[in-house]
Amino acid sequence: MRFGLFASVVLHLAIVGAGFILPQFITLPDVTSEPYIPLDLIAEAELDLTTSVPAAAPEPVEEEEPDPDLPEPQVEEPEPAPAEEAAEPENLPEPEPEPVVEEPEPEPVKPEPKPEPKPEPPKETPKPPVKKPEPKNDDLDLDALSQLIDKEREDERRETPRDTPSQTTETADRERPAIGAGDRLTASDEAKMRAAIQRCWNAGTIIGAPxxxxxxxxxxxxxxxxxxxxxxxxxxxxxxxxxxxNQFWRVAQREALSAVSKCAPYDFLPVERYESWKEFRLNFNPAEMVGR
Incomplete structure (x- = not known):
């Protein structure tokens, strides 16, 4: 264990010492500067020729590694040659000017023709109003004549006394054409007609009439x-x-006409006595219809 530690320390010291000692014995080659080569300006045509043919790449020359034990010979650095004056560029032909393409002049735009103004329709001259002929004094005045007729009717109505129901019935019987004995309407047939028409009579319209x-x-x-x-x-x-x-009398008239039309047909009448009932007259008494 101790031996290994000792060997490790010695090895590290040797590496550090070699780092300080060995660089003194190793010399690096001097760097020589390349000579300056002047360049001439060439025309574009010559440049195309020179660039079109690729130059053969020189084979790399293996440099001999210098022996570190032998001292390198000192090479005298050559003095730099004075820079040659740059060769004046050859007189290049001036490029031909590009032909100027004349642009065609634009055609003048024709102005759009203005629409012809529509002729105004002739103004209609208003026709003079036609004057109505003034009525002559000798013409009849219809309004005055109508009022005169109404007045005469009113006077006649006041002078003529109203007929009583009995007088009305008698007058109606006198106006009715006479029927022969063989053609007389029987009481039963007339009663049937009254009963049928009474069912179609609207008695409510006469209630309250004086x-x-x-x-x-x-x-x-x-x-x-x-x-x-x-x-x-x-x-x-x-x-x-x-x-x-009398408004109630007019209502009774309207209801009587309606009842006769609604109750038809009267098919219960005997056909063999058709001549007796083909023309029929009926007296409507509202008092009997409402049961008074």
Missing amino acids: EPEKLIVVIDFELNRDGTLASSPRVVNELQINLSG
């Missing part, structure tokens, strides 16, 4: 053999109703 027994409506209508209406029902006392100005 004196409903005076609002009698007399209607004529014609029937076919199958009981259908041959023509539209007609109110016999229509003029009297319109002149009365």
Whole structure:
């Protein structure tokens, strides 16, 4: 163990001593400077020729390692040759100037033709208003004539007393054409007609009317053999109703016409007595319809 440690110390000391002693015995070769070679300027054409042919690379010369034991001979350094004046460049031919390419002049841009202005449409001259001919004084005044007729009707209505329901019925019976004894409508057939039409009567429209027994409506209508209406029902006392100005009477008239049309066909009437009921007249008494 001690021997190994001793040997290690001696070996390290020997290595350190050799590092200080050996460099004194080793000499390095002197570095000689290469001589200066002047360069001449050559033309580009000659440069292309020289560069086109690659020069043969010289074979490397093995340098003999100097013997470290022998002292190297001292080589006298040659004095540097005076720098030769740089050769003046040969007169090179001036390069030919490149031909100037004349650019074509741009064609002048033709101005776009301006659109022709559209002719303005001729202004329509306003037509002079046509003057209406003034009515002559000798022409009839329709408004005045209408007022005069209305006044006359009003006077006639005031002078003519209203007919009572009995008078209305008598007048309607006188206007009705007479029917022969063999063609007379039986009471049962008439009762059936009244009962059928009463079912189609809207009694609510007359409720509240003053004196409903005076609002009698007399209607004529014609029937076919199958009981259908041959023509539209007609109110016999229509003029009297319109002149009365009674709104309830007009409602009774409208409801009577509607009831006759709604209840058709009257197919319960006997066909063998068609001549007796083909023309039918019926007196509508609102008081009887509402049960008063």
